[in-house]
Amino acid sequence: TVLNTNLFWPYPSTPPQENCTDKMAQWQMVHNVADTISEATHWVILHHHALFSDLMVEPQGGDTLRAFNVNPAPFFTTCDSLFELTGTWYPELVRVKQRGVEVVCIGGDFGMRAKQFEFQTPEGIWLLGSGINNSVSREYAPAYVTDFGPDHVLELWYQEGRLEWAFVPLGGE
Template identity: 30%
Template structure:
């Protein structure tokens, strides 16, 4: 990376990332972690049509200490942040202050985003480095699915400074990567909870393919695995998988408890020494061992 650009990127991370107190990657590489680690992704965990504090019973009872990363795709409760008691209840389940809990906030979590920030102790977009993987969490409710302003500057800075990571996860609530992609856009209304349109919960026309995707392709060309994972799914289908022509994986997982049919969570198995990352959709019942 040219030194002037490196200095600029460092400045951006210092100014934008001062809210997190750490860079996305360590200055000195950490020793390899455990031989095998497990990561979890959950989306749309609330039980619809009941009270504002209802969440799937298996999600509520799970032991999340078994996972090295807990990725939450948003819409945890019907109105997660509307009432402080609900947010505290969610925190008692997921432990938002734990750095491994990565929450891509959704429209049902967005009643009071400042309350979320105060509790979690992080902005609504941030990054985390762990054992050879960079996790980038984006706020797709802000600016109607568009990643703009400081959030775009931050995302660029993180993705441009990936050096040690073997894998990169981009976590979102909305399936923003379905818009402006001909075959995928045609599927939005039959896959995503939010249909294609201009509303707050919709999958809106956005800048993912102009401003974010090219950076992901650059990483892939360097041999870094790239995974984009969304959580606004569950009412129509519970699982979604797509591999782009550039070998970037687009995944989504979400639930609809009491809606009938099976529910799933995404589990990843990571073996850093072999740079092997595998995933599977597992029945939600198996989350409670």
């Protein structure tokens, strides 16, 4: 599943009343897949923004979110200000996981503070991310860009019902 998360409203205010049909269509797609997926070994969801950020807290109480994402605000996924992403979409993913289908969410644009990110929620949902920012001039980089280490890409391979991944330096570094 590929989501256009640029439609989502990531601020603690009322979501704008625009693209409402497209937003609702994405929710309906996620809901339909969650209702019908059964034969698959994995459900891979590709997205841009760091989704489910509020779930990424280390067991010792540390805030994993701050390691890679600049905006911890909730996402509103429709034009309804009560339709927050984690509260409405995450239970659908958990329902799929409980039926034995592995759920893997892969996000991009994580290069601001980390070149790679891997987290498994207590329910067993995988949240992965990678990002590239080394084309940003350090001289003009915003303060929230703190990682100028080597860029990495996420490489996936699937074989015999197993999905595996690795973060590989870009350019063979």
